[in-house]
Amino acid sequence: MSLRAVSIAGVGCTPFGAHPDTPIHELALRAARAAIDEAVIARADIGSLYLGNFIGGMLTGQEVLAGLVGDALGLANVPCTKVEGACASGGIAFRHACLMVACGQCDAALAVGVEKMTHAGTAQITAALNAAMDQMADARSGLTWPGLYAMAWRAHAARHGTRREQVSAVVIKNKANGLRNPLAQMGAALDAQAIADSKPIADPVRLFDCCAPGDGAAAVVVVARERAGAGGALPIDVRASVQTRGAARLASHRDITSFEATVSAAREAYRQAGIGPRDLDFVELHDCFSIAEILDAEDLGLMPRGHGGGWSLEGRTGMAGDLPINASGGLLAKGHPVGATGLGQIYEAVAQLRGTHPNQVRGAAIGLTHNLGGTGIACTVNILARPDA
Amino acid sequence: MSLRAVSIAGVGCTPFGAHPDTPIHELALRAARAAIDEAVIARADIGSLYLGNFIGGMLTGQEVLAGLVGDALGLANVPCTKVEGACASGGIAFRHACLMVACGQCDAALAVGVEKMTHAGTAQITAALNAAMDQMADARSGLTWPGLYAMAWRAHAARHGTRREQVSAVVIKNKANGLRNPLAQMGAALDAQAIADSKPIADPVRLFDCCAPGDGAAAVVVVARERAGAGGALPIDVRASVQTRGAARLASHRDITSFEATVSAAREAYRQAGIGPRDLDFVELHDCFSIAEILDAEDLGLMPRGHGGGWSLEGRTGMAGDLPINASGGLLAKGHPVGATGLGQIYEAVAQLRGTHPNQVRGAAIGLTHNLGGTGIACTVNILARPDA
Numbered sequence: 090m091s092l093r094a095v096s097i098a099g100v101g102c103t104p105f106g107a108h109p110d111t112p113i114h115e116l117a118l119r120a121a122r123a124a125i126d127e128a129v130i131a132r133a134d135i136g137s138l139y140l141g142n143f144i145g146g147m148l149t150g151q152e153v154l155a156g157l158v159g160d161a162l163g164l165a166n167v168p169c170t171k172v173e174g175a176c177a178s179g180g181i182a183f184r185h186a187c188l189m190v191a192c193g194q195c196d197a198a199l200a201v202g203v204e205k206m207t208h209a210g211t212a213q214i215t216a217a218l219n220a221a222m223d224q225m226a227d228a229r230s231g232l233t234w235p236g237l238y239a240m241a242w243r244a245h246a247a248r249h250g251t252r253r254e255q256v257s258a259v260v261i262k263n264k265a266n267g268l269r270n271p272l273a274q275m276g277a278a279l280d281a282q283a284i285a286d287s288k289p290i291a292d293p294v295r296l297f298d299c300c301a302p303g304d305g306a307a308a309v310v311v312v313a314r315e316r317a318g319a320g321g322a323l324p325i326d327v328r329a330s331v332q333t334r335g336a337a338r339l340a341s342h343r344d345i346t347s348f349e350a351t352v353s354a355a356r357e358a359y360r361q362a363g364i365g366p367r368d369l370d371f372v373e374l375h376d377c378f379s380i381a382e383i384l385d386a387e388d389l390g391l392m393p394r395g396h397g398g399g400w401s402l403e404g405r406t407g408m409a410g411d412l413p414i415n416a417s418g419g420l421l422a423k424g425h426p427v428g429a430t431g432l433g434q435i436y437e438a439v440a441q442l443r444g445t446h447p448n449q450v451r452g453a454a455i456g457l458t459h460n461l462g463g464t465g466i467a468c469t470v471n472i473l474a475r476p477d478a
Numbered sequence: 479m480s481l482r483a484v485s486i487a488g489v490g491c492t493p494f495g496a497h498p499d500t501p502i503h504e505l506a507l508r509a510a511r512a513a514i515d516e517a518v519i520a521r522a523d524i525g526s527l528y529l530g531n532f533i534g535g536m537l538t539g540q541e542v543l544a545g546l547v548g549d550a551l552g553l554a555n556v557p558c559t560k561v562e563g564a565c566a567s568g569g570i571a572f573r574h575a576c577l578m579v580a581c582g583q584c585d586a587a588l589a590v591g592v593e594k595m596t597h598a599g600t601a602q603i604t605a606a607l608n609a610a611m612d613q614m615a616d617a618r619s620g621l622t623w624p625g626l627y628a629m630a631w632r633a634h635a636a637r638h639g640t641r642r643e644q645v646s647a648v649v650i651k652n653k654a655n656g657l658r659n660p661l662a663q664m665g666a667a668l669d670a671q672a673i674a675d676s677k678p679i680a681d682p683v684r685l686f687d688c689c690a691p692g693d694g695a696a697a698v699v700v701v702a703r704e705r706a707g708a709g710g711a712l713p714i715d716v717r718a719s720v721q722t723r724g725a726a727r728l729a730s731h732r733d734i735t736s737f738e739a740t741v742s743a744a745r746e747a748y749r750q751a752g753i754g755p756r757d758l759d760f761v762e763l764h765d766c767f768s769i770a771e772i773l774d775a776e777d778l779g780l781m782p783r784g785h786g787g788g789w790s791l792e793g794r795t796g797m798a799g800d801l802p803i804n805a806s807g808g809l810l811a812k813g814h815p816v817g818a819t820g821l822g823q824i825y826e827a828v829a830q831l832r833g834t835h836p837n838q839v840r841g842a843a844i845g846l847t848h849n850l851g852g853t854g855i856a857c858t859v860n861i862l863a864r865p866d867a
């Protein structure tokens with residue numbers, strides 16, 4: 090059966106960083122109100138709410154966030170659902186908002202993502218993030234997230250000759266991009282030496298190769314395309330929105346340098362949109378670690394496998410390159426308030442497609458966002474486009 | 479746009495109670511495997527998985543349960559999503575599985591609900607359950623769940639003259655029903671005196687008025703109706719599946735003896751199914767406390783408002799009454815492993831409709847299930863029927 094075409098009518102995003110005095114549901118509300126205001130939509134017209142959040146229960150003791158936000162917004166008695174898929178929770182919320190409009194459950198839906206982390210101690214945050222691992226397997230073995238990506242980095246280096254300076258080029262680029270994004274948590278002007286000199290975390294991963302805990306929220310209003318355009322801002326087409334599952338633990342990966350959830354989501358997204366990677370003008374992808382950008386870019390088919398490091402060092406993923414990646418600063422610089430990240434990427438992509446981004450990619454007409462959870466256990470890929478593209 | 483009709487092809491449920499040696503994802507797997515086996519469906523045909531869980535993160539440190547279960551079942555790279563809406567999480571998972579099939583995303587979907595609580599201490603369980611309250615309001619004021627229902631009881635008694643013996647009749651009935659359900663956690667033969675003599679919790683609520691923490695899981699395989707019937711067991715029609723939001727905190731209720739989420743969900747469910755409460759042969763509803771059964775039954779329109787206590791004492795909701803409620807034992811006797819409850823109700827209803835329930839309602843052809851979360855912040859109502867009804 091055919092589903093309706095869907096557009097993005099409004100987006101909102103708080104600054105990512107530390108919000109010590111703002112309760113978690115209030116962060117979500119700020120982003121949601123901004124998205125609704127931009128969409129110029131009556132709250133009575135919003136027929137469904139999805140809220141992406143990963144560890145709100147463990148770090149703030151607050152569940153039922155979807156209902157709390159729906160109540161505070163004054164929505165009608167419409168379904169309000171929290172969805173969770175580790176770091177992909179925000180992307181999952183977006184896909185469900187799109188689906189509800191696409192299948193006619195409602196003409197407008199709201200997706201919100203939120204996380205609040207910086208008030209907690211490092212040990213508490215680490216324990217909470219480890220809830221994305223299989224507690225019977227990876228968590229017992231002492232795996233950490235930097236450890237996982239350190240192993241992937243070593244395997245990628247052994248197979249493709251990927252060098253430290255190539256990986257550092259990802260950090261330099263994303264931190265520099267972050268300097269131009271007013272919502273970014275930690276943009277910086279770095280050189281390779283500063284990265285190589287930063288604190289060792291899990292060899293070869295160093296501190297500046299890692300994203301930091303953050304607080305923040307992002308929100309998107311999705312509408313049926315035939316209703317789009319009532320707001321002041323340019324509506325953006327959702328050409329594909331795909332969610333997949335991948336390996337649940339380290340031992341299930343056939344290849345630690347590739348996430349099957351990303352590969353399968355990208356394949357289906359390109360099919361839905363009727364385009365290929367060469368048609369993309371920019372990408373926002375899940376660079377939770379520097380090496381992750383290289384792995385993810387290859388999984389998305391943006392360059393031949395094994396060439397991710399080379400493309401990075403040669404500037405082909407920079408602002409003036411073949412395919413700018415993470416013009417927002419990505420997770421490394423914009424930040425990674427987990428449940429918010431997938432929707433924050435869509436916020437950034439929409440600004441690029443409207444031509445209003447503070448770090449604008451020239452001629453941005455079609456973009457892709459990629460949000461990955463856990464050991465690749467959950468993934469969402471979206472393809473967004475200007476209506477004229 | 480029209481959605482496809484949906485049927486239940488298979489159901490599974492673990493015993494509710496204490497499962498100290500079974501990890502949470504393994505509980506979910508047991509129920510899921512039973513449902514898939516009964517549906518006689520290839521795992522490759524399952525196109526979507528929803529897992530309802532409330533406090534797995536806080537009590538077991540395990541998130542991404544949907545992906546873990548999908549991985550262990552050997553499903554393809556299909557979307558696996560955890561949904562949360564406090565005690566309504568299981569019902570929300572079911573609705574989403576139905577929607578994915580109804581809108582053509584897949585021809586078969588799996589809904590699983592699970593919770594594991596009994597390993598935790600009382601203080602830890604209480605803190606986790608309180609995550610369903612607004613932490614900025616009700617939780618700060620010292621509200622507890624027994625306290626909320628004690629207030630509702632007093633208000634109902636003041637307005638309608640509801641008496642202790644009427645409320646106790648709910649406990650006596652459900653505990654007796656539980657004795658006939660092999661999956662029930664705590665069936666019992668009780669008299670009014672034993673209930674009145676049980677430990678005071680929040681006056682007038684006593685210990686036997688409360689459901690207990692439990693471990694357990696339930697699962698349902700949903701298929702497109704045109705594909706139903708391939709399995710050995712009778713497929714059951716889903717005539718309505720509705721999810722709503724209600725008041726997020728005590729102060730938002732216009733009337734503490736009624737949950738607007740239930741009222742609005744029931745209204746829409748009857749509309750979708752084209753029937754009224756008088757067409758129902760039985761109901762499984764959310765009796766987290768004895769008084770809750772009376773409030774919920776009135777909200778569902780099963781009897782005139784204020785008559786819930788009378789109907790209970792007169793046996794009109796008993797096995798031989800006008801409308802049997804909670805033949806399974808309900809939350810009071812079958813148990814309430816939170817995320818599993820909504821799907822456990824559907825398991826019980828399907829057995830009734832197939833005529834195979836150990837505590838069979840005579841002539842059961844159409845039934846309703848009702849799952850309520852938090853202070854009424856989330857609700858699901860389903861109407862299920864024999865194909866010939």
